[in-house]
Amino acid sequence: MLKTAIVGASGYTGAELAGYVSRHSHLQLAGLYVSENSLDAGKPLSSLHGKLRGVVDLPVQPLVVADIAQQFADVDVVLLATAHEVSHDLAASFLQAGCQVFDLSGAFRVNSAEFYQQFYGFTHQFPELLAQAVYGLAEWNAEQIKQTDLVAVAGCYPTAALTALKPLVEAGLIDSASKVVINATSGVSGAGRKASLTTSFYEVSLAPYGVFTHRHHPEIEAHLGHPVIFTPHLGNFKRGILATMNICLKAGTTEQQVNQAYQQAYADQNIVRILEGQWPAISKVEHTPFIDLAWQQQGDDLIVVSAEDNLLKGAASQAIQCVNIRNGFAVTEALI
Numbered sequence: 001m002l003k004t005a006i007v008g009a010s011g012y013t014g015a016e017l018a019g020y021v022s023r024h025s026h027l028q029l030a031g032l033y034v035s036e037n038s039l040d041a042g043k044p045l046s047s048l049h050g051k052l053r054g055v056v057d058l059p060v061q062p063l064v065v066a067d068i069a070q071q072f073a074d075v076d077v078v079l080l081a082t083a084h085e086v087s088h089d090l091a092a093s094f095l096q097a098g099c100q101v102f103d104l105s106g107a108f109r110v111n112s113a114e115f116y117q118q119f120y121g122f123t124h125q126f127p128e129l130l131a132q133a134v135y136g137l138a139e140w141n142a143e144q145i146k147q148t149d150l151v152a153v154a155g156c157y158p159t160a161a162l163t164a165l166k167p168l169v170e171a172g173l174i175d176s177a178s179k180v181v182i183n184a185t186s187g188v189s190g191a192g193r194k195a196s197l198t199t200s201f202y203e204v205s206l207a208p209y210g211v212f213t214h215r216h217h218p219e220i221e222a223h224l225g226h227p228v229i230f231t232p233h234l235g236n237f238k239r240g241i242l243a244t245m246n247i248c249l250k251a252g253t254t255e256q257q258v259n260q261a262y263q264q265a266y267a268d269q270n271i272v273r274i275l276e277g278q279w280p281a282i283s284k285v286e287h288t289p290f291i292d293l294a295w296q297q298q299g300d301d302l303i304v305v306s307a308e309d310n311l312l313k314g315a316a317s318q319a320i321q322c323v324n325i326r327n328g329f330a331v332t333e334a335l336i
């Protein structure tokens with residue numbers, strides 16, 4: 001059994017991770033952590049997330065950064081479900097303590113100091129870790145994930161977009177002079193558990209945000225290798241992302257070529273479900289680790305739609321996929 005700690009355990013993705021670890025045959029929950037001065041320190045996780053009652057009743061403990069080397073010396077796996085800046089500051093200490101680190105934040109996803117300055121507003125202090133981190137898009141980077149101790153789990157919108165678009169790029173089917181247009185809508189849990197006016201029930205409608213400026217725009221381009229226009233939207237529902245993508249195919253691309261590109265990428269991947277005769281919908285993927293895909297072609301125009309649960313395939317279940325891949329467990333262990 002691998003001793004597994006969750007940092008940021010009281011948050012939305014942290015609680016999902018705790019549920020998965022508790023039902024994993026090869027992981028043993030070694031500790032649940034929040035910030036040193038957290039108001040929740042000492043409370044059972046199940047008192048904060050009622051669905052975990054009787055499943056994970058361990059209390060969340062304050063993380064004392066100065067004690068990491070000693071306290072985590074016998075911990076095998078650390079799941080960081082913390083804000084980007086927090087993960088940025090903590091990852092090196094856990095790696096030095098000998099832990100495998102799976103970071104759900106954006107702190108190590110793009111190997112570019114400029115990117116962090118421009119889109120995250122901080123100067124990245126760990127260029128060597130940025131270079132060493134493997135992007136945790138589970139279906140695409142399994143070989144590299146097997147060989148690293150630092151996985152930067154892919155972002156929620158990027159997972160929805162890249163899963164849909166990478167097969168087409170890999171097969172060389174997208175018109176190189178065109179940009180792929182991605183419109184995606186997320187439920188409010190994407191913004192985390194902390195109270196804020198923009199995600200309060202009364203305020204939320206359906207509206208775009210972060211137009212031309214969202215940090216997932218460059219993350220998608222960096223890992224796709226093709227220019228995009230990405231517009232996120234916030235919807236008045238709790239969880240899930242639906243992404244609709246408009247693609248200009250190379251002139252003369254056939255339906256068979258498109259179909260083949262997807263079959264080649266995902267025929268053996270249980271988490272990616274290719275739908276026939278129906279479109280993806282959030283209701284079919286919420287509370288599941290799946291990502292659903294469907295497409296329709298008209299001449300050289302292709303519309304692809306993906307749907308996932310932002311807290312699961314967009315975060316926690318993809319992190320567990322990466323843990324499974326890294327440690328040679330069945331990819332879907334604890335997930336399906």
Ligand SMILES: NC(=O)C1=CN([C@@H]2O[C@H](COP(=O)(O)OP(=O)(O)OC[C@H]3O[C@@H](n4cnc5c(N)ncnc54)[C@H](OP(=O)(O)O)[C@@H]3O)[C@@H](O)[C@H]2O)C=CC1
Nearest residue numbers: 008010011012013034035038081082104105190192193315
């Ligand atoms: N929500 C989503 O859909 C997705 C989220 N992510 C990423 O995953 C990460 C977590 O997101 P989410 O679960 O939504 O966040 P939440 O805001 O819901 O939770 C954050 C957690 O971090 C804890 N925390 C805050 N500061 C520290 C600290 N210094 N040390 C230890 N723990 C700390 C918080 O507890 P306390 O404040 O009490 O200490 C809380 O447990 C983020 O980086 C986010 O970008 C990725 C993909 C999707």
Ligand SMILES: CC(=O)N[C@@H](CCC(=O)OP(=O)(O)O)C(=O)O
Nearest residue numbers: 104105106155156186187190191
């Ligand atoms: C609805 C909402 O606010 N969503 C968040 C994205 C979710 C998230 O936490 O982003 P990462 O995947 O990069 O960690 C946002 O737009 O910032």
